Amino acid sequence: MKVKEVLHNVVLLDRNGRKILATKSRYAPHYGEKKYGEFREWMASRSKLAALILKEYVPEIKEDWKILYLGAASGTTVSHFADIVEKGVIFAVEYSAKPFSKFLELAMERKNIIPILANALQPWKYSGIVDKVDMIYQDVAHPEQVEIFERNADFFLKKRGEGLIMVKARSIDSTAEPKEVFTRVKQRLKSKFRVLAVIDLEPYHKDHVAIHIQR
Amino acid sequence: MSEYRLWFGIVKNGKITPSDDFKKSFQNCENAEPLPFSPSEVGIKHFGSLDAYFSALRKVAIDVVKKIIEHELKREDRYAVLLLKSLDELNETINLLEEKLRDLEEVKVSEVTESFRDRIAELKRLRRDVEKEIEAIVSKIAPNLTEIVGAVIAARLLEKAGSLKRLAEMPASAIQLLGAEKSLYKALSRMKKGKPAKFPKHGVIFQHPFVRTLPKAKRGKMARFMAAKLAIAARLDYFSGELNEELAEAVRKRYEQLRR
Numbered sequence: 001m002k003v004k005e006v007l008h009n010v011v012l013l014d015r016n017g018r019k020i021l022a023t024k025s026r027y028a029p030h031y032g033e034k035k036y037g038e039f040r041e042w043m044a045s046r047s048k049l050a051a052l053i054l055k056e057y058v059p060e061i062k063e064d065w066k067i068l069y070l071g072a073a074s075g076t077t078v079s080h081f082a083d084i085v086e087k088g089v090i091f092a093v094e095y096s097a098k099p100f101s102k103f104l105e106l107a108m109e110r111k112n113i114i115p116i117l118a119n120a121l122q123p124w125k126y127s128g129i130v131d132k133v134d135m136i137y138q139d140v141a142h143p144e145q146v147e148i149f150e151r152n153a154d155f156f157l158k159k160r161g162e163g164l165i166m167v168k169a170r171s172i173d174s175t176a177e178p179k180e181v182f183t184r185v186k187q188r189l190k191s192k193f194r195v196l197a198v199i200d201l202e203p204y205h206k207d208h209v210a211i212h213i214q215r
Numbered sequence: 216m217s218e219y220r221l222w223f224g225i226v227k228n229g230k231i232t233p234s235d236d237f238k239k240s241f242q243n244c245e246n247a248e249p250l251p252f253s254p255s256e257v258g259i260k261h262f263g264s265l266d267a268y269f270s271a272l273r274k275v276a277i278d279v280v281k282k283i284i285e286h287e288l289k290r291e292d293r294y295a296v297l298l299l300k301s302l303d304e305l306n307e308t309i310n311l312l313e314e315k316l317r318d319l320e321e322v323k324v325s326e327v328t329e330s331f332r333d334r335i336a337e338l339k340r341l342r343r344d345v346e347k348e349i350e351a352i353v354s355k356i357a358p359n360l361t362e363i364v365g366a367v368i369a370a371r372l373l374e375k376a377g378s379l380k381r382l383a384e385m386p387a388s389a390i391q392l393l394g395a396e397k398s399l400y401k402a403l404s405r406m407k408k409g410k411p412a413k414f415p416k417h418g419v420i421f422q423h424p425f426v427r428t429l430p431k432a433k434r435g436k437m438a439r440f441m442a443a444k445l446a447i448a449a450r451l452d453y454f455s456g457e458l459n460e461e462l463a464e465a466v467r468k469r470y471e472q473l474r475r
């Protein structure tokens with residue numbers, strides 16, 4: 001088994017020609033993913049960040065970064081994020097209680113996750129909890145997702161801090177062409193941030209792009 | 216002027232007044248404007264070190280989430296709604312299976328056919344148990360709704376609204392049309408296009424005999440009145456939980472009036 005590190009604790013395993021993305025983790029599987037020795041498989045079909053990395057776009061996330069994660073859901077992606085920023089902190093916000101009960105198991109296991117059950121449209125409600133962060137990661141599938149991102153960036157994103165926004169065309173406007181939606185979102189983000197890259201997540205996630213920005 | 220609410224207390228002019236209940240202050244640390252500093256920068260002074268700060272924050276955050284999840288997920292109205300959904304599935308399954316059983320029996324009565332019949336009878340017993348449980352729960356958590364429309368329709372309203380809280384926050388006009396969303400939006404879109412449109416008068420509450428048995432022209436009146444009383448009932452059920460018999464009485468009177 002060949003191991004190639006692409007980011008802190010993130011590796012590409014080569015198992016007889018099959019490429020597998022994984023994170024180095026001393027914890028047990030969280031959502032039924034396979035473990036190869038000390039590595040937890042990171043499935044691109046389950047996590048948009050994994051898809052982004054497999055599309056060979058690797059955002060330079062440092063191991064001591066503070067992350068604000070919007071739309072934590074049951075914690076699939078967060079579990080790998082927590083492997084990466086092992087010396088940092090993840091403030092994980094989720095609105096819906098149901099998937100968060102699964103998330104709670106993860107938060108109790110890891111030392112670097114602060115779970116917050118709140119509406120991401122109202123960042124002022126958790127402004128006394130969340131620090132200024134190095135990155136805001138957003139995966140919320142909400143028609144107002146750009147507005148949500150901007151509000152949270154106003155409150156919490158450091159100067160020169162970065163943002164990763166997973167845009168789902170279908171949940172912003174189900175009638176418009178995905179391409180149009182992406183252009184609109186990009187234009188809007190451009191007025192406030194530096195857009196570093198726009199990456200299509202095909203074939204792992206249909207009608208999704210990842211937008212990488214910097215303040 | 217410069218007063219900031221943090222999860223562990225209030226900072227005023229650089230001085231920390233720690234809260235005596237972190238769980239409470241955690242849920243009440245709203246600041247209209249972004250803070251000019253990170254909570255951890257101040258917290259490090261109070262907790263001694265960054266490690267101590269984050270481990271305290273993590274503990275409080277987990278406790279709060281646990282409490283909220285417990286409150287949200289273990290509610291009885293959720294239980295009733297989930298039971299109702301299972302009941303719908305059961306009904307469908309029983310109907311389908313019975314149909315197949317009849318076909319089978321026409322061709323051949325075998326041992327397998329017999330055990331098929333037994334299993335269906337078992338499912339029917341399960342259905343009765345589920346119905347009873349729904350009645351027990353709904354009449355407990357929503358006595359006023361149950362008094363007006365009966366447990367099954369009350370449960371159906373809860374299901375459509377999502378929860379007792381949501382139902383209590385609904386205007387009567389919305390309750391009147393719960394379950395008629397499809398025809399409502401059809402009518403709205405026809406109206407937008409300038410075509411003649413028929414607006415629905417009732418959704419779930421049509422199932423109630425008081426609405427169903429009236430002549431068509433009077434059903435709208437009855438549905439409107441019933442929905443108005445249901446809105447009051449839902450609020451009573453959510454906020455006080457005490458039974459007010461006048462509501463159901465008023466609905467019955469209105470029905471008598473309209474029937475004539």
